[in-house]
Amino acid sequence: MLSLENQKHAFSIELQSKQYVKHISISDEAHDRVLFEGTLGKLLNMSLVEGDVLELVGVNGVLRISLTREQLQETIKAASQVKP
Numbered sequence: 693m694l695s696l697e698n699q700k701h702a703f704s705i706e707l708q709s710k711q712y713v714k715h716i717s718i719s720d721e722a723h724d725r726v727l728f729e730g731t732l733g734k735l736l737n738m739s740l741v742e743g744d745v746l747e748l749v750g751v752n753g754v755l756r757i758s759l760t761r762e763q764l765q766e767t768i769k770a771a772s773q774v775k776p
Contacts, residue, residue, distance in 0.1 A: 700758075705730065707753035740764075 707713060707730055714729040732750025740761055741747045748755045 703755070703757040705753065705755050707732075709752070712752040 705728060712730050712733070714731065715727060716729070717725070717727040719725070731752055732748060732755060733752035735748060735750050737747075737749040739747050739749075741756070744758055744760045746757050746759045746764060
């Protein structure tokens with residue numbers, strides 16, 4: 693299985709309107725989690741931008757995460773080998 697734990701992967705989520713934000717939670721505590729939930733809506737496109745950014749474009753917004761083609765292929769391969 694591909695280990696991504698030592699790799700840093702940046703991400704951004706851009707929504708067309710705050711109406712698509714389901715929940716956002718940010719704590720003042722140093723050890724608490726940050727949670728952002730929303731809906732991209734119907735998926736319009738999925739592509740690799742500049743070779744290392746996976747971009748999911750939905751009707752409500754865009755999600756981007758730094759992930760190379762090789763990492764994506766290894767992850768898909770590992771996931772397909774997992775028996776249900």
